[in-house]
Amino acid sequence: MPNLSERAILMPSSPIRRLAPLANAAKERGINIYHLNIGQPDLDSPEVALEAINKFDKKILEYSPSDGFLSLREKLVGYYDQYQIKLKPEDIIVTSGGSEAVLFAFMSCLNPGDEIIVPEPAYANYMAFAISAGAVIRPIRSTIEESFALPPIENFEKLINERTRGILICNPNNPTGYLYTRKEMNDIRDLVKKHNLFLFSDEVYREFIYTGSPYISACHLEGIEENVVLIDSVSKRYSECGIRIGALITKNKALREAVMKFCQARLSPPLLGQVIAEASIEAPRSYAINTYEKYIERRNCLIDELNKLPGVYSPIPMGAFYTVARLPIDDSDRFCEWCLREFQYEGETIMLAPASGFYSEAGYGENEVRIAYVLDKSQLKRAIFLLGKALEQYPGRKEL
Ligand SMILES: Cc1ncc(COP(=O)(O)O)c(C=O)c1O
Known part of the structure; x- marks a missing residue:
């Protein structure tokens, strides 16, 4: 063989x-x-999601636009607005799950050999996607003794070299359940700004915050709008892991154009998944x-x-x-x-x-x-x- x-x-x-x-x-x-x-x-999953399946009446199970249906992206604008994340539909690219959003973000931002710094323990598939893109994860250890808080920002700084292209965070965190504080997010923002890095922020668990502490999205950080790549998914918030709908969100137009080339190559996100995701946004409070x-x-x-x-x-x-x-x-x-x-x-x-x-x-x-x-x-x-x-x-x- x-x-x-x-x-x-x-x-x-x-x-x-x-x-x-x-x-x-x-x-x-x-x-x-x-x-x-x-x-x-x-x-x-929400009742409205299951109803959308029953009501689905298309005669052709066709491709959809590579960046997803406009009607879905318009509804998502309203969804994010609840979290003070201000977007336009064109900032949102619908992907086959958050997984594809991570992969396309890495493929579009990282050259083979480029490095991203990731606080660990981390969601294991980041490693798999980094390998797919030929990129290298430089881990920075958070510890159970510190409840997996963000390690001191100086430790990040020490890892930065000419191959460093970004920082990846997951907030709230899988696997630790940690939620980054305003101070930690501001520290990350300052570092990203100082070294002109990408900030990949996976926020698929934003609905699941239990402490009353504020949720600080990477999209709330001022002055790094062009650096932020938000990874999102409907899998967890609507218990819809199987419909394979996620999103890559960025204000960076050049990056969106690059990501769209990968999207066009895979043609289309799932048709039915988008219909269900769109209905789910209307789920009652x-x-x-x-x-x-x-x-x-x-x-x-x-x-x-x-x-x-x-x-x-x-x-x-x-x-x-x-x-x-x-x-x-x-x-x-x-x-x-x-x-x-x-x-x-x-x-x-x-x-x-x-x-x-x-x-x-x-x-x-x-x-x-x-x-x-x-x-x-x-x-x-x-x-x-x-x-x-x-x-x-x-x-x-x-x-x-
Ligand atoms: C942190 C995190 N990001 C992304 C994903 C991928 O989600 P999706 O089902 O949207 O591909 C998961 C799934 O478990 C996850 O935990």
Whole structure:
């Protein structure tokens, strides 16, 4: 067989999906698994979204414009306006999920070998998209002791060299649940301005902020309007991961023109997805409130239960629906595998995401796991109870 590309060999497999075969095997053995590993919301999508599918009456399932339907982009302008993000429809390019927005942002802004600085732990697919674009992620470590706050801005400054082209943040953060403060966002703005960098800001979890702290979008930062690339998605806010609709947003016209060339090459974002996303913007306020209340309750339950377990620590996440917890274990990859291969209690086990996959270098996150709280409160309680049982029995338990 001819050789595969170096890029393909370098591509990491998803730390979230990697354990799926072990989970399938456990299910075949009749084990019930609580999925704390993946950010797939369990709540229903808005009624208006489901109605839009039923009402869909096109006779031809055709391509749509490469930047998405104007009617959708116009409605999105109103959606962002609620968050004091002032846009025109032409600032918004509709993509196949936030995932494609990240890829096209990197492809358009970064040359092979160019560097972007990313606070870690970070959403694992950034790494995969950077490799796809030939770009290099320079990680900057945030720590559980500091609740994963932004590391001092001087540490960013130290990493900047002639290949540095941007900074990428995720706010609120997947996997840590951290929400950047105004001071942190201003520090980032100043650095971006000083070194004329791109600021890629992934804000797909803006609906999920639990502390009353203000949400500071990269689009709120003055003086770097041309540098900001906002990544967005309907996947999480409307529980619509499967319709594959996201957006790349920028005021930078030259960048939009570049991104559009990639969009034109892939022809069109999903037709049905756009119709559903457009309808979802009209979802009643009660939908967002119900969702929010559910997640607040889940977050409180999860963190209370976790911190009751001996040797376990989780900071209180401020947003998104994840937390990174520290466990009394030798190796999180081994522990997560063991939970699926060997552990069961009353016919049940848990599936977690080892945090090592959220760091770009080996040796980090060895005693950390990411827990997604996308289960009902009673199921979450049971899952954390099982985690406690697993930690009691795990042969690699290691007191910290
Ligand atoms: C931080 C973050 N950005 C982007 C995405 C991708 O979302 P989409 O389903 O829109 O591709 C995800 C999905 O989990 C995510 O957590």
